[in-house]
Amino acid sequence: MDIRQLDCFLAIVDHGGFNRAASALYVSQPALSQTVRSLERDLGAELFHRIGKRVVLTEAGTALIDPARAAVRGMETARASVEAVQELRTGRxxxxxxxxxxxxPLAAMVHDFHQRHPGVQVRVRAAFTPRDVIGMVRTGTGELGLLTTPGPLPEKEGVVSHSLGVQRLVLLAPPDGPFPAGRPVAAEELAGQRLITVQRGTAARAYTDELRERGVEFTVAVETEHRVSVLPLVLAGVGLAVVTDSWRGTARRAGATVLDLEPDPVLHIGLISRKGQLSPAARAFQEGALTQQHRPG
Known part of the structure; x- marks a missing residue:
């Protein structure tokens, strides 16, 4: 059993099948199948049930996921440690x-990191709730995590939280929306409005759910898990949306009205890392992000 075999196994798990994994790895599907069969022979167990063109993890395959991720991450850390001697000219x-x-703040953080280490590829993995971020960091899917939460930053076993300041929630409305630009919108004024909401577990959804608990009645026009659809829906006049202030510039350039909310809801931004040794790239990124946060101006 070698790291290449484990990489192939995890690619199939992450991409949901042999064909997509082969494309992601730039290998042929027969070559990928041969590698996995070799791994299965080494382990003495089948890792996937082959059902037509579909594959389903066996119990043995499920049991291999976390150890495989740890082994691959350990090898990447070892490689990156060597590359650190060359001032992080390559890596991921x-x-x-x-x-x-x-x-x-991720865009600014990545820009700052690439100014110092242009040869290191940054891959951003999608997570939709703080729990998702913590889980991905703990399992090694992401070495660092970035989240927002209305409450204190999480301090769970196996992870460390670093504060990156705060973000505020704002209200997006179409240009001809019900509220005038330039003045904050009180929470009670959302009564009777049509809102576009996102999935549970997010700060914006927690805010709208809290409104309803306080007796502010509104209509949910659309509930979406696709954040990129929120702004087009607002501009189309479908409804109003509560989003974080990070969308302010993009929304205004697109023609939406961005309104502050009253009282002013604040979210805490956290950079999450695993306890223990980080790869040189993760350590450099984390140090740069924290330095940038405390930089004057």
Missing amino acids: LDIAAMPSPAVE
Whole structure:
């Protein structure tokens, strides 16, 4: 059993099948199948049930996922440690990020990192809730995580949280919306409005759910898990949407009205890492992000 075999196994798990995994790895499907069969022979167990063109993990395959990720991550850390001697000229960093902080502050953080280490590829993995981010960091799917939460930053076993400041929630409305630009919108004024909401577990959804608990009645026009659809829906006049302030610039350039909310809801931004040794790329990214956060101006 070698790291290449484990890489192939995880690619099939992550991409949902042999064909997509082969494309992602730039190998032929027969070559990938042969590699997996060799791994199965080494382990003495089948890892996938082949059902027509579909594959389903066996119990043995499920049991292999976490150890395989740990082994691959350990090998990547070893390789990156050697590359650190060459000042991080190559390498890769996986970051699990929720959609809103993936706009900002992540864009500025990646720009700063690439200014210093242009040869290191940054791969951003999608996560939709703080729990998703923590889970991906703990299992090694992402070495670092970026999340927002209305409460204190999480301090769970196996991860460390670093504060990156705060973001605020704002209201998006079409240009001809019900509220005038330039003044905050009180939470109670959302009564009777049509809102576009996102999935549970997010700060924006927690805010709208709290409104309803406080007796502010509104109509849910659309509930979507696709954050990129929120702004087009607002511009189309479908409804209003509560989003983080990181969308302000994009929304205004697109023609939407961005309104502050009253009282002012604040989210805490956290950079999450595993306890223990980080790869040189992750360590450099984390140090740069924290330095940038405390930089004057």
